[in-house]
Amino acid sequence: MSDSKTQHRIRVALVDDQTMIRQSLGYVIQMQSDMEVIGEASDGEEAVELISSITPDVVLMDVQMPKKSGIQATKEIVMKHPEIKVLILTTFDNHNYVVEGIRAGAVGYMLKDADSQEMLDLIRRAYQGEALFHTVTAAKALAEVLHTQFSQPEPPTDKPLLLDDLTERELDVLQQIAYGFRNDQIAQNLFISEGTVKTHVHRILHKMGVEDRTQAVAKALRHRLVK
Template sequence: MTDIMIVDDQEIVRDGLKMILSLYEEIHVIGEAENGEQLLRLLESRQPDCVLMDIRMPVMDGIEATKAVKERYPGVNVIILTTFDEDEYIFGGLKYGASGYILKDSSSKEIIKSIKAACDGNLLLNPQVSSRVVQALHAVNTATAEEQTVEQKLADFLTPREIEVAKLIMEGKTNKAISSDLYLTEGTVKNYVSHILDKLELNSRTELVVYLQNK
């Protein structure tokens, strides 16, 4: 059973998400809030596996709330769920530890997939968002001088295979997708991810994406 909290200032949105999630027996909504401050009060008594977090809310918005949640409850996953896909929100959420970013008009299957990915420690981005992230981080299939500089810097710390895995993580791919692309087992991919994070002294895939962004 996966425990979920929903944070959105619009009751109709919260009700819609609860209806969608109620179709899945493995998902249990244990709380809802209208803004970040209400969420933090809820978390004092009970922590879910994952929070579905709106971005634009009064009192405390989703970016600020994500930062507070990850500082106080690092084991709680946060998925940013919004109609807005501006870069400032994407990178703000990722910077503070969000595990995923999907749009509110995503299908129920996409929302469930995102929740499962977050709980498995994967970073999952909506395809539209992923495209913007890859462009902003200098897509690895474009051999620009700037990108080569990033690779050269990574080469000081990582093996060629680890760099390949890091590139695919940067694209928002899950361990399963990476294993398929590189013809490796998921267990091997997990080991590579652990080695990459250890070598770069990072704690999560999200931190890795932000790290690569700033390279």
């Protein structure tokens, strides 16, 4: 990871049609030394215009909003600004929302009743490039999307990536990343130290020519490196 990601505050944008929700989230975020709220929008249409002008690092995006849904807004934002991480924010643990959010390019899914520490942790981890779909419904939806993309991958448009480019252990770690596991969980699953996992992740990103874990998974799917 680039050291620059630890040298400035995480820039967060809030998108929700309920003023009270935006105020509550904003209050908690503004209390943190490593993040700040740089903009708010009350509907999807406004969000697309706002995000293009302020380019935040992370967006908390409500699903059901007037004028344009959070899913459509996410799709448009990610297409224009693939470096921006969008976390879907909703009241219900809904399978369809998760599937649509993943396909739109969201990197995570958060329930509105999550406690403040969990929310802050998700923002920080999304910023670092992790995929965050950890409710039971979200896990099943992610598996469905991964299966569909693995069965019918898009033709690679970048330099061919061969299995030989990654070691067997690096492929194991890459598969774990695709499942959405954190470094400590990967270490436990593969019976290796967390420091070793970090080393493997660094090498994987370097070999694949990507900046973060989300891009690594997307490229791995295109090249059939993960299931």
